[in-house]
Amino acid sequence: MITDASSCGQRFVDVEVLEKMDYETCKKMLARLSKGIAHPARIEIVRMLSNKPAEKKYICSDIVRALPLAQASVSQHLKILKETGWVYGEIDGARVRCSLVGNIMEYYRELVRKAIQE
């Protein structure tokens, strides 16, 4: 059975929301998301997840295996990716299946545009 992981945030983001967002909020949100990908290991994780078909999600141990880091370090990076809004996890028994937040790439790119070029 698949249960919600309560601390894992939303599964999708809506680009429409950005239009009504005030600039201060935009700035903070862009800063937060940017911090999420401010480390090569986290970029690698985001890339792994974004290239994965939805029905074949990675579990944490897959990511540990793919990176040259200890399990604790990967878990910490995953935590930051969740806190900064890139990733969410679904608990499936003893495992956690990790996914990229839906539409986050378009959302980020649009946020960069809005926060900097407007």
Place this chain on the structure above:
Amino acid sequence: MITDASSCGQRFVDVEVLEKMDYETCKKMLARLSKGIAHPARIEIVRMLSNKPAEKKYICSDIVRALPLAQASVSQHLKILKETGWVYGEIDGARVRCSLVGNIMEYYRELVRKAIQE
């Protein structure tokens, strides 16, 4: 007279270069640039600079005046923006005119695409 500020890095970036760049380098570069805009004050600075016509560049004191931070703090943020490749400065007498690195927005957006979606 306008002189080079030796520590201020390049003035333009070329998106073409990204095509030949290996993935490890891409990751590091994206991580570095992302760190640059991982703070609201630095996003504000980048935004100020990107909205400025080339012939009317800001000097550092303009930026200090626009932000609710001490001069030392702004100087530190500007240093990070230079180190991470967003901004360069041209020394003009006692002043430093700050500019956004040419084409950096397109470069960053393309880097996000390449490092994550390829």
Place this chain on the structure above:
DNA sequence: ATCGTCTATCGTCAATGCACGATTATAATA
């Protein structure tokens, strides 16, 4: 019930980030 697997968290350490006031260095100006 016990074992092995999976994942989060704890504790630690060194390094870095961010804020500030104070100081210094340089250039323009009076």
Place this chain on the structure above:
DNA sequence: TATTATAATCGTGCATTGACGATAGACGAT
């Protein structure tokens, strides 16, 4: 030459980051 303006840097304090090994908790399988 003395003064003022500009910007970088120093020194400090505090919080955060990033790495790790060790541990704990949850689950499935035997």
